[in-house]
Amino acid sequence: MWRSIAARSSFTRSFIRKFCSFQNPSSQVINKPFSSHYLSLQNPRKFHHQNYRFFSQFSSISEFETENHDAISSEEVEAETSEVFSDTHDDNSSLEPENEDNDETQMSHLNLNDQELEGIDDEKFENVRNLIQSSVDGSLESSLNDLDLRLTEEFVMKLLKTPFVNGDTLNRFFKWVLSRNDFQVTTLVLSEFVCAICNDPGLKRNDLYALWDIIKEFGEKESGFLNANILNQLISALSKMGKGKAALEVFEKFEEFGCVPNVDTYYVTIEALCKRSFFDWATPVCQKMVDSGMIPDSDKVGEIISYYCKDYRAQDAFVVYLAAKKKNIHPPQKAVNFLISCLSKVDETVYVAQEMLLDFSDEVRKHSINPFTWVVRGLCRIKDIEVAKKLFAEMIEKGPLPGNAVFNIIINALSKNGDLEDAKDMVNVMKGRGLKPDVYTYSVIISGYAKGGMMEEACKVLAMAKMEHSKLCPATFHSLIRGYCNLGDFDKALNLMTQMKDYGVEPNVDEYNKLIQSLCLKSLDWKTAERLLKEMKSKGLHLPGITRGLISAVKELEQEVKEQEAIGLEEALSKA
Incomplete structure (x- = not known):
């Protein structure tokens, strides 16, 4: 003992x-x-x-x-x-x-x-947890008072981590905690409360606004009490609910609350505004992010670039790209390609897109035929063919190896510019690299010759196309038919329409319309025009009303001329 x-x-x-x-x-x-x-x-x-x-x-x-x-x-x-x-x-x-x-x-x-x-008193904790998890109709505060609780930081934080508690109940519970004189809320407790509200799967707009009111009270009473993590969670939750303007309001309160924005602050705010297409508000925030040097990771940079490109703001997206580049942050290649595509479509930024190609590594360059194609097309569109040809030569030397699309773009630009011999030389380069010029390639050159009235050269190119392709396209014949019609050589134009069937091409309304108008206006051959009209009807094609009226007008004009000639002849005979 x-x-x-x-x-x-x-x-x-x-x-x-x-x-x-x-x-x-x-x-x-x-x-x-x-x-x-x-x-x-x-x-x-x-x-x-x-x-x-x-x-x-x-x-x-x-x-x-x-x-x-x-x-x-x-x-x-x-x-x-x-x-x-x-x-x-x-x-x-x-x-x-x-x-x-x-x-x-x-x-x-x-x-x-x-x-x-x-x-923590386990029994009291279970009582409170069951209380806030259940549906309480207006008696939550009184029920909590009846439990005679002694609040501690651990006790409150553990309750805030309770699952399956809706936002409204959490707000009411936290307001009850604030009303207790024997407990002082710390930044850690507030952060846990914000996390619980923002991660509620069934969060409602009013619950989020009530949370913002509580946060503002703390921020206005004591500068520095809040931190960026608390406000970032709120901005992110507002973004998910599509409340971009409210997210911007929270962002603008950082300085007043004594908080310093971090890299996540800028991203979630920009994301919230871009999702609602508030790009005029997002751009100043984006500029602040760039000025501060707080650039997010590569995936998030790619998201920002994509947001701006979708709204046709490629220049703003390029600013973000440059800022990330200075920080050695490389956005996903998909976002970079999207930016190059958008820059290439605007005449003023084609050269900017060309400069971005210099950032490609050798490995990436090999698999980036699309960005290079877009830049070549942009250069040809602004008629800077010389720079386009230089880029084309670099592609042959360093990659990516140009395909038919790039050749066709260059050939088309040369043909429109009147450099038809250079265009033919480019076709020979294609063949030398083992590429087969497609129907479009030949059609482009034929169109160039036909517009210049060089029908013999155009027919030679047509012969080359017939040798390599058993089936041609309507555009191939359309250019030639127009060329012959402009020259008034309607027999050859009609002959081409007959040849179209042999190469698997049926004349469309455009061919018939152009030929009928030319026959009526230039040769007054309404009979051939009328025959073509009947042929169209048999194929189920419908000629525009103005062209049909033209056939009738020419026919009536010819009859009037014949009648006047007959009357004149009778008068001459009667006088004789």
């Missing part, structure tokens, strides 16, 4: 010695991470008196000190401890009954205070 009494007495003195050492705790103990304390609470059977963070956190400790240990000094504790050890090692010492009763009293009091100092 004396051994059990001695053990209890030793445990009591040991606890008192440890507790007295906590009256002046070091900063290292106070700042012990929350996670370790939380883990200790998960297993309440462990020795809570060894958890320094626990004892320095709760107000019950100060009550425990004032009620039981005000009069105990460190010297007295040391003396009592030495007495215990001397008693426990003295086999002949006598133990008085009143000492046993005193020790048992101390142990019962110790157990009572040990329960009082536990971080």
